[in-house]
Amino acid sequence: MTDELPDGIVVAATTEVGSAHLAVALENQDVEAIGRALRLDFVVVPLLRSKVGVLETRVFAAADSPAGAPRFNLCLFSSTETFAEFISDISDREFALCSAVQHSYRF
Secondary structure: OOOOOOOOEEOOOOOOOEOHHHHHHHHOOOHHHHHHHHHHOOEEEEEEEOOOOOEEEOOEEOOOOOOOOOOEEOOOEOEHHHHHHHOOOOOOOEEEEEOOOOEEEEO
16 A cells, blocks of 8 residues: 555446435526535536646536637536536546546546
């Protein structure tokens, strides 16, 4: 065993990793409950590791971006399962569970 910390923890894509409160609020389209879950519970934030190993928040190109003027969306997820479904064709699936304390994971 070494004293080195791992780069992250590998977890499964599951509904149990994330926020059940946010999932229910999104399903019910309850704007007030969505805001409360984002403020008080966990949210899955996609990350991108740069070539030099720095973690950055991953954004996605907006589908309705006009040519020559790309726009981006910050996508937050209620669980690692919904994140995995969203990026099914991307192999780099690193994320952070964000609340008062942030941790980095991948699946």
